[in-house]
Amino acid sequence: MAESKTTILNMGPHHPATHGVLRLVLELDGETIVKATPHIGHLHRGIEKIAENKNYHQIIPLTDRLDYTAASLNNLGYCMTVEKLIGVEVPKKAQYIRVIMSELARIMGHHLWLGSHALDIGAMTLIFYTFRDREMIMNINEELSGYRLTPSFLRFGGLAKDITPDFIKYVRDFVKWFPKAVDGYNSLLTDNIIWRKRTMGIGTISAEEALNYGMTGPSLRGSGIGYDIRKVLPYCSYDDFDFVVPIGDKGDVYDRYLVRMEEFKQSLHIIDQAIENLPEGPVKSDNPWVSNPEINEVSEDISALIRRFKIQSEGAKAPVGEVYHSVEGSKGELGFYLVGDGTAQPFRMKIRPPCFMLTSALPRLLEGHMLSDAISIIGSIDIVLGEIDR
Amino acid sequence: MIVEKINKSLPGLIEDQIWFRDELQIYVKKELFISFMKHLRYNEDFKFDLLLDVAGIDRFSIKPRFELVYILYSLEYNMRLIVKLKVDISDIVPSMTIFWKSANWPEREVYDLLGIKFSNHPDLRRILTWDNFEGHPLRKDFPLQGPDFNEKFNPDSIKVY
Numbered sequence: 001m002a003e004s005k006t007t008i009l010n011m012g013p014h015h016p017a018t019h020g021v022l023r024l025v026l027e028l029d030g031e032t033i034v035k036a037t038p039h040i041g042h043l044h045r046g047i048e049k050i051a052e053n054k055n056y057h058q059i060i061p062l063t064d065r066l067d068y069t070a071a072s073l074n075n076l077g078y079c080m081t082v083e084k085l086i087g088v089e090v091p092k093k094a095q096y097i098r099v100i101m102s103e104l105a106r107i108m109g110h111h112l113w114l115g116s117h118a119l120d121i122g123a124m125t126l127i128f129y130t131f132r133d134r135e136m137i138m139n140i141n142e143e144l145s146g147y148r149l150t151p152s153f154l155r156f157g158g159l160a161k162d163i164t165p166d167f168i169k170y171v172r173d174f175v176k177w178f179p180k181a182v183d184g185y186n187s188l189l190t191d192n193i194i195w196r197k198r199t200m201g202i203g204t205i206s207a208e209e210a211l212n213y214g215m216t217g218p219s220l221r222g223s224g225i226g227y228d229i230r231k232v233l234p235y236c237s238y239d240d241f242d243f244v245v246p247i248g249d250k251g252d253v254y255d256r257y258l259v260r261m262e263e264f265k266q267s268l269h270i271i272d273q274a275i276e277n278l279p280e281g282p283v284k285s286d287n288p289w290v291s292n293p294e295i296n297e298v299s300e301d302i303s304a305l306i307r308r309f310k311i312q313s314e315g316a317k318a319p320v321g322e323v324y325h326s327v328e329g330s331k332g333e334l335g336f337y338l339v340g341d342g343t344a345q346p347f348r349m350k351i352r353p354p355c356f357m358l359t360s361a362l363p364r365l366l367e368g369h370m371l372s373d374a375i376s377i378i379g380s381i382d383i384v385l386g387e388i389d390r
Numbered sequence: 391m392i393v394e395k396i397n398k399s400l401p402g403l404i405e406d407q408i409w410f411r412d413e414l415q416i417y418v419k420k421e422l423f424i425s426f427m428k429h430l431r432y433n434e435d436f437k438f439d440l441l442l443d444v445a446g447i448d449r450f451s452i453k454p455r456f457e458l459v460y461i462l463y464s465l466e467y468n469m470r471l472i473v474k475l476k477v478d479i480s481d482i483v484p485s486m487t488i489f490w491k492s493a494n495w496p497e498r499e500v501y502d503l504l505g506i507k508f509s510n511h512p513d514l515r516r517i518l519t520w521d522n523f524e525g526h527p528l529r530k531d532f533p534l535q536g537p538d539f540n541e542k543f544n545p546d547s548i549k550v551y
Binding site: 040041044046048049053084085087208211212213214216225227232233321322323324326333335337339347348350352356357359360361389390 | 410411413415439440441442443445447448459461465468470472490491492494495496503517518519520527528532534
């Protein structure tokens with residue numbers, strides 16, 4: 001009987017370096033990975049099925065629970081898809097605040113990525129610094145919406161309420177402070193010889209292959225393709241702002257790291273422009289079918305009362321039709337495909353999570369690498385299982 | 391514009407087309423689906439090199455029952471295209487993994503949640519639910535509650551040892 005040379009090793013779902021509940025079955029030849037099979041679904045909550053039985057408005061808090069590290073971005077993607085389906089215009093001020101919120105969420109997502117990625121590889125200090133700065137953004141979220149991690153602050157046609165003067169002050173404080181913090185992260189890692197040896201030349205993927213696997217976001221940009229939806233198909237007045245899309249060239253873990261580190265600065269630059277050029281005006285659309293009348297209006301005007309009651313009890317109705325809309329999430333292209341059937345509930349909601357495709361490329365990325373490099377590769381594509389399993 | 395391009399290079403493939411909110415959705419004939427997608431992928435005029443997602447919709451009361459939605463993006467021409475295919479419950483759809491590797495997991499998901507089978511798929515297993523799960527949850531006739539949901543709680547049913 002011929003003896004098998006390979007060993008099967010189970011990694012996860014409770015392994016701390018799998019960033020959630022990813023389970024990998026690794027076939028090892030010595031310490032080299034011959035074949036990797038990801039198993040997902042441990043966090044499957046059936047959000048798409050739940051969404052079919054709720055009205056459009058009730059789905060907003062569910063989308064927070066997709067990529068919980070950058071919740072506002074999911075809100076933005078979902079709300080913009082519904083607005084596209086119903087055909088609602090969003091006022092400029094609301095768009096700018098949405099941009100600020102989503103860029104803050106992107107920084108939050110990158111914070112968690114940087115801290116845990118470095119922690120996985122062995123640089124423990126980083127996570128304390130990133131969580132210190134993440135706390136500042138959570139304070140901003142709390143000031144704005146009352147929630148720290150899952151704001152659910154967006155509504156169809158605008159925002160839940162107007163911003164406060166404190167919000168602007170907090171954001172300005174953050175913009176002032178954060179470049180120093182990024183320099184701090186850089187000084188700890190970028191030129192660190194151990195960090196470079198652990199990340200350079202690991203998990204290399206060429207541009208064509210990355211596209212073929214459907215990789216988007218920083219993981220694709222690390223391979224040298226500047227595909228960023230904020231640039232190629234601008235939404236939510238992103239074309240008002242001046243920013244560059246950083247790209248890498250080799251497509252290894254280190255390049256993906258550098259791309260995200262540059263994105264910290266670019267996001268901050270966008271926030272800076274948005275908060276300084278914040279337009280005046282309403283934060284809610286005046287479309288009578290989706291936006292609630294103000295409470296003082298309700299006490300005086302019977303038609304406003306009826307409208308408020310209709311919107312609260314039935315919800316916004318969408319026409320028959322199907323739309324796809326996507327935003328640039330912190331991990332890649334976050335898309336929503338909505339099928340409206342004339343009622344207040346979606347007939348079908350399909351979420352296109354970026355991490356789903358990134359994880360499907362994991363067998364290719366891990367193949368031929370050492371077991372210890374698996375940790376840095378999983379960290380570098382920045383997956384969140386709440387989004388993969390939905 | 392793109393419809394004219396498709397009709398010029400591959401006449402008679404488009405079954406139907408819908409413009410909704412400035413986005414084009416085209417229905418493709420089932421027999422010619424593979425050659426159509428191959429054309430979109432490799433032809434110089436289209437070059438849809440990114441398959442963003444494959445979604446399945448259960449229309450339930452309509453025949454054919456299912457619809458598959460392929461969302462494509464072309465980096466070179468910066469355009470998005472939604473290609474749709476009508477599928478019946480017994481149909482086996484050719485897998486798109488031969489052209490885009492990113493079709494692998496979304497097709498598994500469609501198989502898992504809607505029960506549409508794909509031919510030539512490298513690894514057609516359930517993905518979000520477990521292997522011996524019964525039924526397909528995103529079908530409209532999948533029960534929302536378990537069989538014993540409405541039964542009254544009977545304290546005698548608990549055995550105390």
